[in-house]
Each structure stands twice: as structure tokens, then as C-alpha cells.
Amino acid sequence: MEAMLTCGNWTQTLGCVGKVRLGGGGVSSDKTVFGAHNGLRRSSSAGLSSVAKELRVVSSFRRRQAANVGAGDLSVRAASGNGAAPKQFDYDVVIIGAGVGGHGAALHAVEKGLKTAIIEGDVVGGTCVNRGCVPSKALLAVSGRMRELRDEHHLKALGIQVGAANFDRQSVADHANNLATKIRGNLTNSMKALGVDILTGVGSIVAPQVVKYGKIGFSDKTVTARNIIIATGSVPFVPPGIEVDGKTVFTSDHALKLEWIPDWITIVGSGYIGLEFSDVYTALGSEVTFVEALDGLMPGFDPEIGKLAQRILINPRKIDYHVGVLAKKITPAKDGKPVQIELVDTKTKEPKDILEVDAALIATGRSPFTKGLGLEKINVTTQRGFVPVDERMQVLDSEGKPVPHLYCIGDANGKMMLAHAASAQGISVIEQIAGRDNILNHNSVPAACFTHPEISMVGLTEPQARALGTEEGFKVSVAKTSFKANTKALAENEGEGLAKMIYRPDTGEILGVHILGLHAADLIHEASNAIAMGNTIRDIKFAVHAHPTLSEVLDELFKAAKLDEEHAAVETPKEVLESVSA
Numbered sequence: 001m002e003a004m005l006t007c008g009n010w011t012q013t014l015g016c017v018g019k020v021r022l023g024g025g026g027v028s029s030d031k032t033v034f035g036a037h038n039g040l041r042r043s044s045s046a047g048l049s050s051v052a053k054e055l056r057v058v059s060s061f062r063r064r065q066a067a068n069v070g071a072g073d074l075s076v077r078a079a080s081g082n083g084a085a086p087k088q089f090d091y092d093v094v095i096i097g098a099g100v101g102g103h104g105a106a107l108h109a110v111e112k113g114l115k116t117a118i119i120e121g122d123v124v125g126g127t128c129v130n131r132g133c134v135p136s137k138a139l140l141a142v143s144g145r146m147r148e149l150r151d152e153h154h155l156k157a158l159g160i161q162v163g164a165a166n167f168d169r170q171s172v173a174d175h176a177n178n179l180a181t182k183i184r185g186n187l188t189n190s191m192k193a194l195g196v197d198i199l200t201g202v203g204s205i206v207a208p209q210v211v212k213y214g215k216i217g218f219s220d221k222t223v224t225a226r227n228i229i230i231a232t233g234s235v236p237f238v239p240p241g242i243e244v245d246g247k248t249v250f251t252s253d254h255a256l257k258l259e260w261i262p263d264w265i266t267i268v269g270s271g272y273i274g275l276e277f278s279d280v281y282t283a284l285g286s287e288v289t290f291v292e293a294l295d296g297l298m299p300g301f302d303p304e305i306g307k308l309a310q311r312i313l314i315n316p317r318k319i320d321y322h323v324g325v326l327a328k329k330i331t332p333a334k335d336g337k338p339v340q341i342e343l344v345d346t347k348t349k350e351p352k353d354i355l356e357v358d359a360a361l362i363a364t365g366r367s368p369f370t371k372g373l374g375l376e377k378i379n380v381t382t383q384r385g386f387v388p389v390d391e392r393m394q395v396l397d398s399e400g401k402p403v404p405h406l407y408c409i410g411d412a413n414g415k416m417m418l419a420h421a422a423s424a425q426g427i428s429v430i431e432q433i434a435g436r437d438n439i440l441n442h443n444s445v446p447a448a449c450f451t452h453p454e455i456s457m458v459g460l461t462e463p464q465a466r467a468l469g470t471e472e473g474f475k476v477s478v479a480k481t482s483f484k485a486n487t488k489a490l491a492e493n494e495g496e497g498l499a500k501m502i503y504r505p506d507t508g509e510i511l512g513v514h515i516l517g518l519h520a521a522d523l524i525h526e527a528s529n530a531i532a533m534g535n536t537i538r539d540i541k542f543a544v545h546a547h548p549t550l551s552e553v554l555d556e557l558f559k560a561a562k563l564d565e566e567h568a569a570v571e572t573p574k575e576v577l578e579s580v581s582a
């Protein structure tokens with residue numbers, strides 16, 4: 001199968017992909033054949049932390065040649081044209097792709113004193129800044145305000161009266177676009193200021209440690225690099241049979257421009273993009289119909305959180321849905337006819353329904369953008385387009401052996417399609433290049449869906465944890481707390497929400513935390529940091545939280561956990577008493 005996909009100004013043909021991998025971390029299951037994407041568990045923002053990184057880097061920036069890197073003589077030399085690796089290098093590190101992954105790696109590389117270049121074929125910032133996290137969060141900020149201002153019941157409960165709230169579509173669109181421009185500028189300036197060479201053009205590998213780049217239609221230039229990092233990201237995946245015209249049938253790339261607000265829109269796919277856009281569209285007045293291939297909405301979330309999300313984010317809104325169906329064919333609106341969507345049963349492929357709507361947003365996952373990278377020249381075979389890597393992000397060749405000095409980070413390796421994961425992988429790679437072994441614990445990487453209220457998560461879902469427990473022979477327990485008992489949430493009149501922790505009662509290890517509620521995206525970090533640091537519940541349950549804050553939801557959660565040793569502590573005196581009285 002082949003699908004035409006666009007990335008920024010480019011168009012490419014990508015092989016359509018096989019399996020949907022649900023969940024990540026320790027347990028996963030391959031289900032249903034449609035679409036290319038990774039696990040559906042995680043996220044948040046990343047290139048955005050670049051400002052903080054920038055400050056850190058500026059203060060410590062001192063270009064040095066790390067002895068353990070062995071960067072060699074860095075003066076410019078001609079690359080070997082015979083496929084052999086060069087002996088001397090123009091750069092310590094060349095990164096292909098200036099998205100948030102590439103940016104994170106570049107900044108960390110200069111901090112480590114590595115001579116660094118980044119090659120970008122479109123615009124700096126990649127998906128997250130230009131077509132992803134940044135503009136979508138700007139639209140979601142408007143969605144949140146509109147919801148609040150139009151929720152009479154909520155405002156009345158707080159004693160507030162306001163007139164009818166309204167919005168200007170173009171100004172909302174401008175807000176999203178302006179924010180992307182601003183953050184793009186920040187990213188570009190941070191790299192320039194620190195001495196990262198930004199090379200413009202499409203990069204590809206011509207031999208080990210040799211990269212050529214150039215603008216399409218112009219002659220290529222060649223650079224040699226001791227280490228190459230592929231960070232070429234991803235593009236929307238459009239299943240075969242769906243015709244995207246960019247006007248009435250579109251992907252997130254188009255939707256973020258908010259060129260119009262359809263009265264009725266079908267969103268194909270109820271993952272992150274589908275859910276976030278349903279929040280935006282319903283706040284701005286659209287009716288939404290979800291089409292989801294798997295048997296329930298939001299199939300990648302912890303099932304209990306998914307159910308609650310359906311009760312809070314779907315049922316009370318102008319949203320209906322069809323689950324267990326594939327959008328087999330979608331035809332854009334033409335000649336006065338609406339968009340036509342033919343649905344078939346996912347399992348039997350029997351025709352189920354035909355929808356006629358004003359617009360369709362295709363949110364069915366993303367495909368790696370790795371074609372034309374020249375990987376075949378160095379014996380690397382992509383898997384469904386993804387670059388195979390080991391736990392250190394080192395690229396694996398066709399025999400499964402690590403290719404020396406070649407790494408791949410971010411969406412292009414498909415491990416976890418999140419901005420901050422891309423950036424964290426980049427930093428981890430640079431640490432290794434600088435001589436310090438580093439393996440990113442992906443189970444500690446949080447994710448968030450920025451709906452109102454937000455959903456966040458880290459680690460395993462309950463079914464994943466239980467499956468792992470069965471496999472490895474340990475008991476799994478679950479603790480829960482509600483936002484309804486939290487003073488701050490109630491003061492805000494935002495008591496709907498749940499926090500859930502999955503853990504090992506024998507060791508106190510936190511296996512996963514899932515939150516649905518006000519500011520869940522910010523709250524998750526106490527749990528993700530605990531997992532990253534290897535802290536157990538025992539370590540954090542006595543940590544003090546300010547009152548009244550939302551963080552007390554997590555405080556309660558940690559305190560609600562029942563560890564085996566605590567049962568033992570209660571039982572021991574009884575046993576002692578019995579033995580004494582006997």
C-alpha cells in the first residue's frame with residue numbers, strides 16, 4: 001500500500017504501514033492492521049523547555065574538545081567519495097532535522113563542547129513548533145477560555161456574571177500562527193547564539209559518517225561528521241482510500257490553520273490529535289462525530305481513565321461516535337455535495353454506514369519521515385519506515401548490529417512520538433557521545449492530552465501492569481484519589497477528576513500513574529520524576545505538599561497505597577502479643 005503524505009513543503013510517497021502498537025513500556029500488543037504509529041500513552045511539551053535550556057547552556061557554554069570524545073582535527077576536509085568512512089571530520093555531530101529532537105540534541109552537544117551542525121530541509125522547529133504541540137496548544141487555550149466563559153452553570157456557582165462570550169476565528173488562528181513563529185524564532189536564535197551551524201537543505205547519508213545536503217534543485221554540499229543523528233520526524237498518516245484535499249478533508253497540518261469552522265466534522269481516530277481537536281471544535285461551535293477503528297474510544301488510555309474521559313469529555317458535548325469501524329473511503333465535498341465517508345466493520349470489512357458531513361479530520365497516527373535518507377547505503381533497513389534503534393538510540397543495521405556513530409531520535413524511530421521524548425533521546429545520545437553511558441527510561445516519560453480537563457499519564461496502564469505482574473510473578477495493586485476531595489479543585493469549582501496509581505505492594509515501585517482533572521498535565525511530573533529517580537512510594541509518601549494545592553491529589557494518592565510491609569508492621573505486635581500470652 002502506498003499513501004501520499006506531505007511534510008511542510010514536501011510531498012513524498014511512503015509505504016503504508018502494518019500494525020497499531022497499543023501501549024508502550026514493558027507490555028505491548030500488536031492489534032489491527034491500519035496506520036503507522038507508535039504506542040498511545042504519552043506526551044507533553046518540549047522544545048518549549050528550550051528557553052530554560054538556553055539559559056543553562058549560555059551560562060556554561062565554553063567550546064572545548066572533550067578528551068573522551070576524540071573529536072580529532074576539526075578543520076574542513078573533503079569527504080571520501082568511495083563509501084569508506086573519513087578519517088577526519090568537519091563536525092563532531094551532524095544532526096539531520098531541526099525539530100525539537102534535533103534542537104535538544106544540538107543544544108546539549110554545544111554544552112558538551114562538541115562542534116555541531118544541524119541540517120534542516122524545511123523550517124526550524126519541525127512538527128511540534130510549526131504543525132503540532134505549539135499551535136495546537138494555542139487553539140486549546142482558546143477552547144478552555146471559551147468553555148469557561150460559556151459555562152453559565154460553572155460561572156454562576158462562583159458568583160460571576162458575564163455577557164455572551166464570542167470569538168473571532170481569524171484572530172484565534174493568528175494567535176496560533178504567531179505563537180509558532182515566536183517559538184520558531186526562539187529555537188533558531190538559541191542555536192545560532194550558541195554556535196550551532198544551521199545548514200539549509202535536505203540531508204542524506206552518502207557513506208558512513210558522510211552527509212550531503214542541499215536545497216532541492218541546487219547542487220549538494222558534503223560534510224563529514226564523527227557522529228550523525230537522524231532526527232527527521234514524522235508526517236500525518238492517511239490511510240489508503242481517503243482523499244485529502246486540504247479544505248474539507250484534511251489532517252492536523254491543515255486543521256491547525258483554522259481556516260474555517262465546520263458545523264459538523266467527522267474526526268477519524270480518537271487518539272491524542274482526535275481528542276484535542278474535538279475539544280477545540282466543540283468549544284468553537286462544531287458538532288463532532290468520531291470514527292474509531294478499535295472497539296472503544298481512546299483505546300490507548302488506561303481503560304478506567306478512558307471511561308471517565310468519555311463521561312466528562314465526550315458525553316456532555318455535541319459529540320457522537322462510531323467505534324469498531326474503519327473509514328474505508330472518504331471523498332471531499334464537491335459540486336455542492338458534502339464530504340462522504342464510507343464506514344466498514346474493522347473486523348469483517350462489511351459495509352456499516354455512510355456519513356455525510358461538512359468536513360473530515362484524519363487523525364489516524366503518523367508515519368516516520370525517513371525516505372531518501374540513504375540508509376540503504378549503509379545497510380540499514382527501515383521497519384514500516386521507522387529507523388530501528390537499540391536502547392541507546394544507536395541505529396541497527398540489517399543484521400541487528402549497531403552502526404557505529406549513527407543514532408536516530410524522535411518520531412523517526414517510533415519509540416515514543418512525543419516532543420519531549422525526542423528531545424530527551426537527543427540529550428541521552430549526546431551524553432553517550434561525550435563519553436557517559438546513558439539510557440533513557442522511556443517508562444518515566446510522561447504524556448498529556450491537553451483537553452479540558454487534561455489527561456496525563458506515565459508508565460504502564462493497569463492492564464499492562466497486570467499482564468507484566470502475571471508474566472514476572474508479582475502482585476499489582478491500585479490506589480485512587482478523587483479531585484472531589486481536593487480543596488483547591490473545589491475552590492475552582494473543578495472537582496471532576498481522578499488520579500490512579502498502579503504499583504507493586506511488595507516493593508513500593510510505582511508502575512504507572514494516570515490523572516484526569518484540572519492541570520493534570522502539570523501534576524504528572526511528581527510521579528514521572530519519582531519513576532525516573534527510582535523512588536518508591538515509601539520514599540515519597542511522607543513528602544509534604546502545600547495546602548491547598550492540586551498537588552495534594554497526588555499526596556493523597558501516595559498515602560492511599562497499601563504496601564505489604566505496612567500490613568506486616570500492623571500484624572507484628574499482634575503476633576508478638578499472642579506469642580507472649582501463649
Ligand SMILES: Cc1cc2nc3c(=O)[nH]c(=O)nc-3n(C[C@H](O)[C@H](O)[C@H](O)COP(=O)(O)OP(=O)(O)OC[C@H]3O[C@@H](n4cnc5c(N)ncnc54)[C@H](O)[C@@H]3O)c2cc1C
Pocket residue numbers: 007008043044045046096097098099100101102119120121122123124125126127128129131132133134136137201202203204231232233234252273369372373409410411412416417418419420421422
Ligand atoms: C497536532 C499535533 C499536536 C502535538 N502535540 C504534542 C504535544 O502537545 N506534546 C508532545 O509532546 N508532542 C506533541 N506532538 C508530537 C510532536 O510534535 C512530535 O513528537 C515531535 O515533533 C517529534 O519531534 P522530532 O524532532 O522527532 O521530529 P519533527 O518535529 O517532525 O522534526 C523533524 C524535522 O526534520 C526535518 N527533516 C526531515 N527530513 C529531513 C532531511 N532529510 N533533511 C533535513 N531535514 C529533514 C523536517 O523538516 C522537520 O523540521 C503533536 C503532534 C501533532 C501532529
Ligand SMILES: NC(=O)c1ccc[n+]([C@@H]2O[C@H](COP(=O)([O-])OP(=O)(O)OC[C@H]3O[C@@H](n4cnc5c(N)ncnc54)[C@H](O)[C@@H]3O)[C@@H](O)[C@H]2O)c1
Pocket residue numbers: 020034035037038039040042043044239268269270271272273274276291292293294298299300325326327363364365366416417418447448449450
Ligand atoms: N498532547 C500530545 O502529546 C499529542 C497531541 C497530538 C499528537 N501527539 C502525538 O502525535 C501522534 C499522532 O497522533 P494521532 O492522534 O494521530 O495518533 P494516535 O496513535 O494517538 O491515535 C490514532 C487513532 O486512530 C485510530 N485509527 C487508526 N486508523 C484508523 C482508521 N482507518 N479508521 C478509524 N480509526 C483509525 C487508532 O485506533 C487510534 O485510536 C501520537 O503518537 C501522539 O503521540 C501527541
